Amino acid sequence: MVNAYGRIQGTAQVQNLWLQSSSYTGIFATTTAPLDCPVEGCVYGTALNYQGELTKLGPKLHEKPYLAPPNAPILYIKPKNTFIAHETPIPFPEDSDYLEVGAALGVVFKEHVTNVSVEEAWDTILGFTIVNDLCIPHDNIHRPAVKYNARDGYCPVGPWIVDRDDAPNPDQVVIRVYVNDELQQTGHTKQLVRNVRQLISDVSAFLSFNPGDVLLVGTPENRPLIQHGDTVSIEIEGIGKLTNTTVSLKEGVR
Amino acid sequence: MKRARVVVDGAIHEAVKHGEQLQLPSGRIVATKEVQWLPPVVPGTVFALGLNYADHAKELAFQAPEEPLVFLKGPNTFIGHHGKTVRPDEAEHMHYECELAVIIGKQGKNIPRSKAYEYIAGYTIANDYAIRDYLENYYRPNLRVKSRDTCTPIGPYLVDASDIPDPMNLTLKTTVNGTVTQTGTTKDMVFSVPVLIEYLSSFMTLNKNDIILTGTPEGLAKVYEGDHVITEIEGLGQLHNTIISDHLER
Numbered sequence: 001m002v003n004a005y006g007r008i009q010g011t012a013q014v015q016n017l018w019l020q021s022s023s024y025t026g027i028f029a030t031t032t033a034p035l036d037c038p039v040e041g042c043v044y045g046t047a048l049n050y051q052g053e054l055t056k057l058g059p060k061l062h063e064k065p066y067l068a069p070p071n072a073p074i075l076y077i078k079p080k081n082t083f084i085a086h087e088t089p090i091p092f093p094e095d096s097d098y099l100e101v102g103a104a105l106g107v108v109f110k111e112h113v114t115n116v117s118v119e120e121a122w123d124t125i126l127g128f129t130i131v132n133d134l135c136i137p138h139d140n141i142h143r144p145a146v147k148y149n150a151r152d153g154y155c156p157v158g159p160w161i162v163d164r165d166d167a168p169n170p171d172q173v174v175i176r177v178y179v180n181d182e183l184q185q186t187g188h189t190k191q192l193v194r195n196v197r198q199l200i201s202d203v204s205a206f207l208s209f210n211p212g213d214v215l216l217v218g219t220p221e222n223r224p225l226i227q228h229g230d231t232v233s234i235e236i237e238g239i240g241k242l243t244n245t246t247v248s249l250k251e252g253v254r
Numbered sequence: 255m256k257r258a259r260v261v262v263d264g265a266i267h268e269a270v271k272h273g274e275q276l277q278l279p280s281g282r283i284v285a286t287k288e289v290q291w292l293p294p295v296v297p298g299t300v301f302a303l304g305l306n307y308a309d310h311a312k313e314l315a316f317q318a319p320e321e322p323l324v325f326l327k328g329p330n331t332f333i334g335h336h337g338k339t340v341r342p343d344e345a346e347h348m349h350y351e352c353e354l355a356v357i358i359g360k361q362g363k364n365i366p367r368s369k370a371y372e373y374i375a376g377y378t379i380a381n382d383y384a385i386r387d388y389l390e391n392y393y394r395p396n397l398r399v400k401s402r403d404t405c406t407p408i409g410p411y412l413v414d415a416s417d418i419p420d421p422m423n424l425t426l427k428t429t430v431n432g433t434v435t436q437t438g439t440t441k442d443m444v445f446s447v448p449v450l451i452e453y454l455s456s457f458m459t460l461n462k463n464d465i466i467l468t469g470t471p472e473g474l475a476k477v478y479e480g481d482h483v484i485t486e487i488e489g490l491g492q493l494h495n496t497i498i499s500d501h502l503e504r
Contacts, residue, residue, distance in 0.1 A: 075397040077326040079299035144325035
């Protein structure tokens with residue numbers, strides 16, 4: 001059995017769950033109770049943290065508007081209005097034909113984290129979750145993309161947080177994205193520019209994390225596009241599978 | 255009404271301004287020098303505007319944007335009135351930015367500009383420090399420039415919206431060690447407060463205690479360890495801040 005943390009719908013607090021393959025047992029619930037979004041803190045995304053993304057940009061990293069390859073981690077914030085749970089609908093935009101799927105491993109912190117070394121970083125981690133860092137496709141990342149990546153429901157998280165000690169090595173996991181049950185993307189965290197410990201250390205040098213905050217380690221290149229009505233699942237070995245379906249805004253989601 | 259969150263005798267209180275003093279919910283009156291100031295609300299999602307005053311955009315050699323240039327700030331960056339902001343010794347280009355901060359009072363989506371004021375709880379002052387040494391052209395202005403620990407003092411008070419009849423006609427002023435270095439008026443914003451609320455709520459839900467920092471006018475100056483920086487907005491008061499070095503933190 002795997003030790004995890006989740007929020008059973010209708011209960012306020014995150015509680016321990018014991019995972020057995022695809023089902024779980026909680027303190028108050030049977031294995032069928034739906035789960036709410038397991039995080040409430042600030043979610044920080046990281047751009048261009050997969051080698052393949054940098055390779056894809058190639059010489060463009062030296063051209064306008066970027067002028068030079070990135071030096072420090074490139075971060076952005078997914079605010080609270082974007083959080084939704086596993087198996088809840090993603091509001092599909094009216095002003096775009098596609099949404100881009102960002103398949104991210106999320107690091108959840110268990111304590112306040114300031115200016116930690118690479119060696120200390122591991123001890124700050126509560127566990128790992130799956131995040132679908134959705135955005136509307138846009139040409140470049142020169143300017144902050146709030147209008148494209150911070151809309152309501154653009155950050156499905158879950159189903160749960162797997163305890164660090166029961167999770168696989170986060171720098172060696174395979175990430176798969178399925179659209180309508182068809183495999184569309186395979187990524188591997190061994191391709192990270194900054195591995196998990198290095199990223200935590202580098203970010204915490206200027207930005208402190210609070211307990212419950214989440215740091216996304218990045219999204220692999222060639223992000224799949226989804227359309228209205230599609231069902232998207234992100235599977236991370238040893239963590240779980242996060243599934244959501246897009247619905248029209250007019251169908252009355254939030 | 256001017257509302258503050260303060261620490262007195264080891265507890266957090268929601269105080270209100272009472273003459274030159276503060277009144278706690280118990281009725282007790284305390285001198286302002288007896289309290290530690292916290293941000294006047296616990297910030298929700300915090301939006302900040304780049305280049306929202308035409309003169310400031312020109313100063314930085316940019317054209318004013320055609321659409322609001324919005325970025326977000328994390329909860330780590332906020333500190334209260336009379337707080338201390340950490341300046342890395344290695345930095346050359348650390349600048350203050352005096353900004354009108356709009357505090358949202360209730361949840362809303364697709365708010366037309368004509369109804370925007372109904373969603374505002376009140377106003378406060380933010381000093382949106384930037385350390386331009388760390389600017390990179392990815393999601394610029396990046397979080398290493400704009401969402402650093404201690405680099406966004408905010409306060410001292412949430413001033414009720416009803417006490418500020420026209421937020422689009424307030425003077426702003428910054429002094430460093432007693433010398434005036436920045437002056438402006440909210441009249442010169444490129445995108446007004448109601449337009450910003452309409453814009454943001456057109457694609458995302460705004461919630462109570464979300465905050466919009468509306469940008470800064472012309473008048474940048476570098477700040478150094480030991481500087482005392484006062485950002486001031488007509489009707490909202492003065493927000494005091496002191497710059498300290500990071501050498502104690504290494």
